[in-house]
Amino acid sequence: MKYAFFVGCTVLSRLPGYEKSARKVAEKLGVELVDMPGSSCCGTTYMETLDRKTALALAARNIAIAEEMGLDIVTVCNGCTENLTKTNKALKEDPALRAEVNEILRETGKQFKGTVEVKHYVRMLKEDVGLDKVKAASVKPFKELKVGAHYGCHLLKPSDEMLFEDPNDPKVLDDLIRATGAESVDYPGKTECCAGPVMGIREKVTWNVGMDKVQTVKKYADAMATCCPFCYITYERCQFMTETNPNLPVVHIPQLLGLAMGLTADEVGLSTNKVDASALLAKQEA
Amino acid sequence: MAQSEIRITNEGKEFRNEVMATHGADKLMHCYQCGTCTSDCPVAKRVPEFRPRNIARLAIYGQKDRLLDGDLVWLCAGCYTCYERCPQKVHVSEIVSALRQLALREGKIHPTIKSIVTTIPKHGYISEIGEFENEMRADDGLPPAPTPATEEIKAIVKKTGILGRVGGA
């Protein structure tokens, strides 16, 4: 199995632990992730709401790079997944729109052809690698570890575009957490948004939304697991914005998977997590 | 004041039509003000003045200034909860997108968004990933970030004219 690896701005520049663990876990599972030369910001969220054509063209240009590589795209960001998936779908289905976007792209020398698929990393694990294989690779499973999954929005929504799991009852993260031997807990508000995009508008709103969830999860679990850089940053940083830091470890899902697969704390970049997550190591079978 | 007493001016009508002409916002008039969007919105839970149902109502009545002044339309987190749950498929998230585009046209872009959007053609990413960042990446055992072809990105934004409209060109 081989994919074009679209890491995305935020993970590339701010979350080495996520990227490192995603790469190592893929390696463990025999999945080859190939970097995409010349790739850039996908245009999600900010450009997307401001100017659809520019966002489509930015996404299409990145997709065209993967097309030249002859590989489907795997991303580790919900935002990138959403924008690339929506663009891919819109341009495959609407020849007039595709022609318009390709005209915008003309000077770049790249053209959208519609020959590849886009998947989030966790979807790739579930649909292409298979949960059984992930489970079988977990040679150092967790024991008596409770984890609260946070899905975020754009892995699943808009559901008529993403065509993945039910946004009101998603499964993939719970399944992956269970594959590590940990217990995936249910908690109120599990599918609620982190409000990360509001951070740059009214920071306090994001911290309040974040803390509500962190405090809820803390009642039910030892740690929280995410699959999106923005959600991760929100839930980690909000804890430092109050005097009573709840110190709930927040981990990227491949960090959890990697540890269960016998990777070291260093190999999954655990020291880059700002809330100390080393307690997780004590919950593994020897 | 009862909702029915609000009158729409010609100017308001024109504005409403512009909203509805934007991608994904064409079902605005299907809104029957049930309030599902407001009750499920994560931002509305914390920000009293942010009410998706009210945004739909103001758009129906073409209340341009009330919608575009201040940071109202920039407060949406884009979570698509309203998109998923609206019984009428009005998609307030898309109405908000339309309003942002119209705000941009009026020169009312939020400064944070402006700075992000103008960074993309400069650095290829939403923040700079240069030599320093790549050294940090190397320390973490990661390969250098792909060098984004900024010339190509500049060609794209030049063609769509977005930077001129944002005021960053």
Ligand code: SF4
């Ligand atoms: S949920 Fe839909 S119909 Fe109900 S108030 Fe909101 S936009 Fe209008």
Ligand code: SF4
């Ligand atoms: S998309 Fe925006 S308006 Fe709709 S529920 Fe989410 S934050 Fe609220």
